[in-house]
Amino acid sequence: MDRLVKPDVKEVELNFKRDQKCTTTFRLSNLMHTMSVAVSLTTTNPSLFSFSQPFSIIPPLSSASYSLFLSQPSDQPPLPLSTPHDVINVKTSMLPTGKAHQDDLRRLFARPGPHVFKDATIPIAFVGPHVVEFLISQQTRISEFDSFFNKAISGCSVSDLTALLKSAIASGNANLVSDLIDAGAVVNQRNSDSGSLLSLGVGAGNVEIVKVLIASGCGIGNNSADMVLREAAATNRVDLIEILCKSFAGIDLNWVDPEGRTPIHVAAAHGHVETLKFCISVGGNAEVSDCEGWSPLHCAAEKGHLEAAKCLLDCSNVKYAVTRDGRTAFDIAAANGHSGLLGVLRYDDVLHRAARLDDAHGLKSCLAEGADVNGRDQNGWTPLHRAAFKGRIECVKVLLNHDAQVDVGDDAGYTPLHCAVEAGHVQVALLLVAHGARANVKSLEGVMPINLDRFKNHPALVQPLCHGKERA
Structure with a gap:
């Protein structure tokens, strides 16, 4: 006979509860037909575990129940970080008399010899939601994490698994989220404080978790749809917003x-x-x-x-x-001291007005306040377009001295030089050409040529424009 007793489990599961006394039971059956068997129970970590009956006698073909206790309540499960799992060692010895005192049994197993059988080794596994939660918080530190985690979730109810999804999502580990869902966690159970799980996933900023939740049927929920989008927008996650838009037609x-x-x-x-x-x-x-x-x-x-x-x-x-x-x-x-915005929010408009009215002093003041010298209006005109069109040569000089772009095109492709020529302002056009303005400038609408026929009476302008066309 290979052994005298047989355990009813291959592994003893201890449902760990934080700061509470934890216990579990298992049974051993005597395989002998006519003889009682003496039993000794020990663990690899005797300071951590204790038994209700460390020594006992099982009559022929009978069974006995045993309780395993976690000796001291703890706030975290005593999982081994690198050593093998704790186990229960079951030793047995035939007992022809069928009777013995505890001291006799202790002496029996203390004396080594062929009369003592190493009958069974039963691994001890910690299970339950408190174990899972601890593992999630310590996932990078535990070498045998997967084996511990898979065993621990087997001791959880559906409501336990569902509650644990929040911690798994917060951890940023999509595999843990997937494992909990596969084990039975409900993805569409919501409460008032956190909205949908998808909202939590987006808040965690993890694309893979969001994909796992969506693939598992997690809905966006009418009460938390705006929350989900706000979370993604607040973290600049265009990828998450795009996934949400593609996955939910009504978003x-x-x-x-x-x-x-x-x-x-x-x-x-x-x-x-x-x-x-x-x-x-x-x-x-x-x-x-x-x-x-x-x-x-x-x-x-x-x-x-x-x-x-x-x-x-x-x-x-x-x-x-x-x-x-x-x-x-x-x-x-202005009230919040953001002077860098004042140009685009108003001073650029004042700059355009000053250019239109030939207010060179106003131009300088606006530029000193931070206005954008190349700021565009609703038609794409810069202040230089406007000053050139109005023939405001002093303003043109100020703008050019502040690095205004001479060949910038408006929404139709017209440059400041086009504006000056079309309005007949010869001196402004000459000044622009002197600063590098070209007669032909390519724009989004192709080449915008200047019609020189209408300026036959202005040879001082036509000649440099022709040279400008050649250069272009």
Whole structure:
């Protein structure tokens, strides 16, 4: 006979509960038909575990139950980080008399010899939600993590697994999320404090976790749809927003939160230009106002995000929109000390006005305040276009001295030189040519030639323009 007793399990599972006494039971059966068997139970870690009956007697063809205790309550499961798993060692000896005192049994197993059988080795496994939660928090430190984790989740209920999904998502490990879902965790169970699990996944910023959740049927939920998009917009995760838009047909980038703000408001407040461009390109409205009348441009202005403000100015018409308390984006930027935005929010307009009115002093003041010398109006005109068209030669000189671009084209491809020539301002045209302006300039609409026939009476202008055409 290979052994005298047989355990009823291949592994003893101990459901660990934080700071509580933990115990589990198992059974041993005597395989002998006519003889009692003495049993000795020990573990590889006697300071950690104890038994209800370390020594016992099992009658012929009978069974006995044994309890394994975790000796001291603990706030974390005592998992071995590198050594083999703890095990129960079962030793047996035939007992012809069928009777013996505890001291007799202790002496029996203390004396080595052929009368003692090493009958079974039973691994001890810690299971339950507290074990899983600990493993998730320590996943990078435990060498046998996978084996511990897979065993631990086997001792969890569906509600346990579902609750543990939050910790797994926060850990950023998509494999753990997938394992919990495969074991039975419910992905669409929500509560009031955190919204949908998909919202948590987006908040964690992990694309793989978001994909796992979506593939497992996790919905976006009407109550948390705006939260999901806001999370992605706040972290500039265009990839996550794109996945959400592709995965959920009804998603709307104009959804608002309780304050009336859209994901575009959020992206603007964080200065995330990439997210702004993407949201607007797929139907997001850059001109919507929140409950206080703030547009996304107001949000960008409050935080001083120059590039975000420029992006919004290019695709919206809210430069002079006012909040409920009557403030423009310029007012908000100025109140918060963001002088770098004042040019694009107002001073550029003042610059255009000064160029139109031949106010060279005003031009210099605006440029000193930070106005963009090449700032464009709604038609793509720069201040140099306007000064050239009006023949304001002193303003043209100021602008050229401040590095204004001489060959920049407007939305139709016209350069400042085109404007000066078309308006018949010879001296301005000569000044522009002297600063490198070309007669023929390629634009998005092709080459924009200057018609010289109407300037036959201005030989001083025609000759340099012809030279300019040759150079072009």
